[in-house]
Amino acid sequence: MAVKTIRHISDPVLRRKTKRVLKIDKSVLQLVEDMMDTLEQSDGAGLAAPQIGLSLRVAVLWMPEQEPFAIINPEVVKRIGEREVEEGCLSLPGYQGKIKRAVSVTVKCLDIEGKPLRIRAKELLAQALEHEIDHLNGILFTDHLESPDKLYKLEPKPAEQSTEENTKTSPVIGGTNHSGQESTHAV
Ligand SMILES: [Zn+2]
Numbered sequence: 001m002a003v004k005t006i007r008h009i010s011d012p013v014l015r016r017k018t019k020r021v022l023k024i025d026k027s028v029l030q031l032v033e034d035m036m037d038t039l040e041q042s043d044g045a046g047l048a049a050p051q052i053g054l055s056l057r058v059a060v061l062w063m064p065e066q067e068p069f070a071i072i073n074p075e076v077v078k079r080i081g082e083r084e085v086e087e088g089c090l091s092l093p094g095y096q097g098k099i100k101r102a103v104s105v106t107v108k109c110l111d112i113e114g115k116p117l118r119i120r121a122k123e124l125l126a127q128a129l130e131h132e133i134d135h136l137n138g139i140l141f142t143d144h145l146e147s148p149d150k151l152y153k154l155e156p157k158p159a160e161q162s163t164e165e166n167t168k169t170s171p172v173i174g175g176t177n178h179s180g181q182e183s184t185h186a187v
Pocket residue numbers: 088089090091131135
């Protein structure tokens with residue numbers, strides 16, 4: 001198990017264009033394994049090779065309640081529609097932004113065995129594919145922000161505050177909590 005350090009948004013490696021994988025050899029398999037291990041330790045749905053310092057067209061995706069998988073040399077070949085999404089990045093912990101992503105995408109790539117794959121995806125998977133393939137092109141989600149005020153710092157989760165009081169009060173959905181602030185919930 002090799003958990004790698006995730007590079008921060010200011011690291012120049014995140015801005016470099018990545019090289020195509022010419023052969024899926026032992027070193028690529030090792031890279032994918034390390035990326036899966038690193039992703040498992042974090043709270044993300046995907047990770048691209050530059051995020052652990054390698055300029056190679058490899059990304060891994062891990063959707064909730066699904067098996068993780070790797071994509072090699074991926075390209076987005078079709079984008080349909082546009083929608084506003086909330087997005088974050090493991091290279092910029094503690095922040096989220098509102099950006100526009102496609103409603104659905106088609107991605108061409110190779111799987112871990114070198115077989116050509118065509119992935120048609122929508123919703124979270126489409127968003128994650130666009131995000132990771134952006135990384136392979138040196139693009140960060142913050143590049144898609146229409147204005148800086150669309151990026152905001154995440155508030156600490158209520159679970160990190162004193163729980164004693166919370167156990168006595170029933171959960172409030174969509175109203176106001178005891179501190180008078182509007183409660184928000186993740187979707
Ligand atoms: Zn990212």
